[in-house]
Amino acid sequence: MDLKEYINLELEGVKRGIGRVLNGLTQEEIAWRPACGCNSIGLILFHTARSEDSFIQKTLKGSPEVWSTGKWYQKLNLSENEAGAHYTVEQVNAFRVPPVADILAYYDAVRKETLEYLKNLKPEEFDKKIKLPFGEFSVAGIFSIIASHSAQHVGEMSYLRGLQRGMDK
Helix, strand or coil, X not given: CCHHHHHHHHHHHHHHHHHHHHCCCCHHHHHCCCCCCCCCHHHHHHHHHHHHHHHHHHHHHCCCCHHHHXXXXXXXXXXXXXXXXXXXXXXXXXXXXXXXXXXXHHHHHHHHHHHHHHHHCCHHHHHCEEEECCEXXXXXXXXXXXXXXXXXXXXXXXHHHHHHCCCCC
């Protein structure tokens, strides 16, 4: 198996995990927060999509994010400057979760660009070094960050679902 196939497997696993978490949930359950200042499933899902968009488009490709080019801020009725990260407690509490179908449509648009970029990478390009605020990483390392970051957030979303109704209900 080559690196592209492995990365695809990891990204597919995240997608399956998200599907399992969201299966059968209502919009109210997706927007539910266990306490003041805590994230909802919807906010975590949105953050995960925005993060992948930023890593692929801005960091790796040096291109405008899907968020801007697809005018997803309009489709999700959010601010164009909505970064999806580094919220204060007040921002978390004020975040209005868009309809989950719309968040997933944005995530799918992001993932389509991710997979297209991955498909066109040459093997030697995975070794290229990229400077991030928290260190220097290879392109392959950034894909690892995307996969592990997303998987961690699937775990958080699973926990929130479990608090509400359990995973198999």
